[in-house]
Every structure is written in C-alpha cells, then in structure tokens.
Amino acid sequence: MENNQIRYYKPFVGPFDPCPPIRLKSFSTPPQLFIPFQPPNLPQFSPIEALKYGTLWPSLFSPYDSKNTRQEAGD
Amino acid sequence: MSAVLNEDYYKLLHELQAIDFVLVELNLYLDTHPNDTNAIQQYNHCAEIRHQIAYQYETKYGPLKHFGQSLSGVPWSWNESPWPWQV
Numbered sequence: 001m002e003n004n005q006i007r008y009y010k011p012f013v014g015p016f017d018p019c020p021p022i023r024l025k026s027f028s029t030p031p032q033l034f035i036p037f038q039p040p041n042l043p044q045f046s047p048i049e050a051l052k053y054g055t056l057w058p059s060l061f062s063p064y065d066s067k068n069t070r071q072e073a074g075d
Numbered sequence: 076m077s078a079v080l081n082e083d084y085y086k087l088l089h090e091l092q093a094i095d096f097v098l099v100e101l102n103l104y105l106d107t108h109p110n111d112t113n114a115i116q117q118y119n120h121c122a123e124i125r126h127q128i129a130y131q132y133e134t135k136y137g138p139l140k141h142f143g144q145s146l147s148g149v150p151w152s153w154n155e156s157p158w159p160w161q162v
Contacts, residue, residue: 038104040111047093047121056100 003063005029030062087132088162091139094125 006026013021042057050056101118108114129139138145141153 038107040108041113047097048089050100051089051093051096056097056104 003028003065005031005062006065026067028062028064030064031060032062035060084136087128087135091125091128091132094121094128097121098125 005028007029008024008026011022011025013023038057038060042059044050044056045053045058053061055061098118098121101114101121105111105114105118129145133139133145137155138147138153141147145153147153
C-alpha cells in the first residue's frame with residue numbers, strides 16, 4: 001500500500017561532516033495539516049475499524065509507517 | 076472469575092474497547108464542535124451501547140471498576156486476578 005503522505009528530502013552532505021551522512025530523509029504529512037477546521041458529518045469507520053486505524057474518520061487516517069521501510073521507497 | 080480465556084470474553088472486551096475509543100473520538104470532536112447535534116446524538120447512542128456492553132460483561136465476568144462505578148457480585152472480586160494488564 002503506497003503511502004502518499006510520505007515526503008522526502010536530501011540533507012546537505014559536506015566534506016567535514018562529523019558522522020556518516022544520511023543521504024535521504026523522510027517525513028509524514030498527515031491529513032490534519034491540510035484541514036484547518038474539521039467539517040461536520042464526515043464519513044466514519046465502524047467502532048472495530050476505528051480502533052484498528054486509530055481514528056474515527058477515514059479522511060483523517062495517517063499510516064505513519066516505520067522509518068526504515070520508507071528508506072527503500074524513497075530511493 | 077469464570078474461565079477467562081474463552082472466545083466470548085475477549086470478544087466482549089474488544090467491543091468495549093472499540094466503543095470506548097469511539098466515545099473518546101466523539102468527545103474530542105465535540106469539544107471543538109459544541110453545536111453538532113448529529114455528533115451529540117451519536118455520542119449519546121454510543122454511551123448507551125457502552126453501558127449495555129459493560130453491563131453484559133460485568134454480569135458474566137465481574138466488575139470492571141470499583142469504588143461504586145461497577146456493581147459487585149458475591150464474593151467481592153474486583154481485586155481478584157486477572158488484572159486488566161494480565162488479560
């Protein structure tokens with residue numbers, strides 16, 4: 001399931017970096033960043049699904065996968 | 076405490092946990108949308124369902140809470156194992 005909420009950026013890598021460089025970094029942009037005020041009567045999950053997905057409203061769901069699985073996806 | 080590890084015990088607990096989560100979500104939503112009557116109706120409806128599920132659980136498996144928040148059977152058993160984190 002491709003997670004389209006993940007964005008990537010390449011940090012600057014300099015010759016005098018103290019540690020081995022991290023060439024690609026990622027961050028998640030969940031839906032609530034783009035919804036200033038939650039509209040009423042959004043479609044809802046069933047209780048069991050809501051518990052599984054961690055939110056009552058599918059439009060606000062954000063998978064938030066673990067970081068290391070994102071690495072390959074971004075290359 | 077009757078047999079704890081049977082299917083129905085966990086099913087009831089799962090339903091209770093799910094309905095509690097829905098109530099938390101609706102509560103947080105209503106904090107910022109006090110006039111949303113549909114959400115308030117759903118909140119009250121879910122609260123009733125939660126009450127039924129909790130009552131159903133407590134009649135079979137003992138009290139969920141103490142200090143008067145749950146009815147108790149005989150013998151007094153709220154402090155018996157298994158505790159919630161052991162289940």
